[in-house]
Amino acid sequence: MVDKIKFEGEFELTDEMKKQFDDDGFIVVKDLLDKEVIAQMWKLFEGPDGILKHSYETTEPDGRKILRVMYQHAGTDVSGMISRSEKIVNTCEKLLGGEVYHYHGKFILKNPKEAGSHVWHQDYGYWYRHNLFPDMITVWMPMDKATRQNSCLQVLKGSHKCGRIDHIPGKGTMQTEADLDRIEALKKVCPHLYCEMEPGDVLFQHCNLLHTSSPNDSDMRRWAFVACYNKASNDSFIKHHHASYTKLEKVPNSAIKECKNYKDFSGKEFTDPITNMEDRKHFPPSSVQG
């Protein structure tokens, strides 16, 4: 279990929370998004013009499937407003110590019984190929209750401090796996935690934090919304399928609930896993997923 940060009124990251992030490599803020916003997110999936139209299925290292939607820019729909909201973006900027831009966003849709695992990895294990510094952050937001049974995130607390470790391309898949001998050794010194979360809880994760999620063998769906940011000073040195520096237009937190756009995804630039991944030319297929 993880400790969750509780707050009242408008959320502001404090020095104490920042220290926790620096020490542990992540923080979880309880109810940073409320039930109304989660209900708005679900509306994105309604009807034939919903965001699912842009989904694609991948085969994972365990032979099972995961459904994803991935795009470069936040856009103007409800998910974009969340990704551009001050409470998310200002928190990332304070945690990374400077301006950030939207690197990519994604929905990771783990369906009951069938969804595959994410092997142990650091997000920077993928991203270092295009970005010089680990000045990058992932914001993970469950849309369903995420528990041990339905494949919540698991982390090795404090493991971001070991720096980027080697990753091995997963055979025939787009995942890449952190060196398992090192994971076993790290487990002896970094507590292995299950991040059980409610919809509305938000996890901010340093890009070198080691994490995984198991297959979903349960009969409960586990869908999650994820926004990833790069520090403006760390703009990718190679153009690839995630965004290069683009000024992020922040919006006040109130803009999320005011947003009624559930269908117009223009500007997001969805990632097509087959044709839109220029970096396949430069790197093994294992580099294109994350």
Ligand SMILES: O=C(O)CCC(=O)C(=O)O
């Ligand atoms: O949602 C999950 O299970 C993990 C996703 C993840 O770690 C990633 O996409 O890098």
Ligand SMILES: [Fe+2]
């Ligand atoms: Fe990840």
